[in-house]
């Protein structure tokens with residue numbers, strides 16, 4: 253059996269022991285210094301000014317959209333483009349926050365939205381924002397997409413939950429949008445069991461994200477920001493400030509366990525990404541020799557931080573063949589994330605606009621993925637290679 257993921261952490265035993273010790277001695281387990289330190293270190297690694305830790309990647313997505321609404325950068329009814337191939341909790345907050353999701357097609361060879369796909373949709377729907385997903389560690393032509401969004405005044409936000417560590421010559425994924433989210437759920441590039449991060453270079457957005465994360469209050473802001481908010485709302489005492497709620501928020505806070513694990517696993521991130529990339533290239537060689545399979549294009553990507561290994565077959569019949577080949581060998585597989593999001597029951601229930609999206613339909617019908625992670629043994633990689641062969 254080759255599961256989607258073997259362990260919760262990289263260096264599992266050592267990490268679990270360290271976590272046990274931490275829990276026994278930590279004076280406080282709710283959000284505190286370890287979360288702050290992890291935010292600081294993560295922002296340095298990602299090369300962004302600010303990082304805000306959440307209890308999941310999905311929470312980060314919700315908070316980013318709420319922050320934009322709180323700051324009047326988005327409003328009810330605005331049309332928000334999103335990559336049609338993504339995860340449910342990328343798209344759901346658009347609906348939950350009263351805006352209109354517009355699905356954008358993805359390219360069969362890059363798995364991602366390319367500038368041409370975005371242009372077509374923007375010309376038709378006049379988007380206010382584009383919430384792009386960098387799918388399975390791959391990415392579209394993000395530099396061109398960013399330039400286009402800047403010119404057309406489209407707010408670009410990135411869901412980078414599946415692509416921590418991927419780099420284009422023009423920069424890391426997660427650094428093209430005004431904000432970007434990351435997930436630290438098990439099987440992602442680094443795990444804090446559950447957890448997520450949002451990064452930004454905009455101090456006002458960072459401040460608002462902290463307000464949104466914790467009840468709408470100012471307790472996790474710098475003292476300078478607290479003074480500003482209190483003055484604006486005429487809050488005169490510390491006593492009153494404790495329970496003053498400035499704007500719409502939730503409780504999306506992480507715990508000190510998240511912070512501790514984040515700091516601990518961050519040490520192994522580079523190695524983790526390098527092994528995933530090496531595994532990817534090894535398996536890709538087999539794909540290139542098999543005429544049944546589509547060879548994915550990552551020539552525009554400098555560092556491919558693969559999340560899971562995507563298999564795209566040329567026909568639906570061939571997909572059935574390869575699903576049987578993988579399942580028969582005991583390899584755990586999954587559909588190509590949520591497929592064409594427009595086909596999901598929740599989407600049909602809540603939205604009016606359904607477009608023809610041939611690229612994402614192809615990926616939905618012809619694709620699947622299996623795990624790619626550092627703990628894959630030589631035997632596992634040989635077994636995956638045989639599953640990818642045309643017998």
Ligand SMILES: Cc1ncc(COP(=O)(O)O)c(C=O)c1O
Nearest residue numbers: 308309310339342413414435437
């Ligand atoms: C693209 C994408 N966005 C968001 C999420 C949600 O992350 P989480 O499970 O941490 O809430 C995922 C989860 O895998 C994802 O793949």
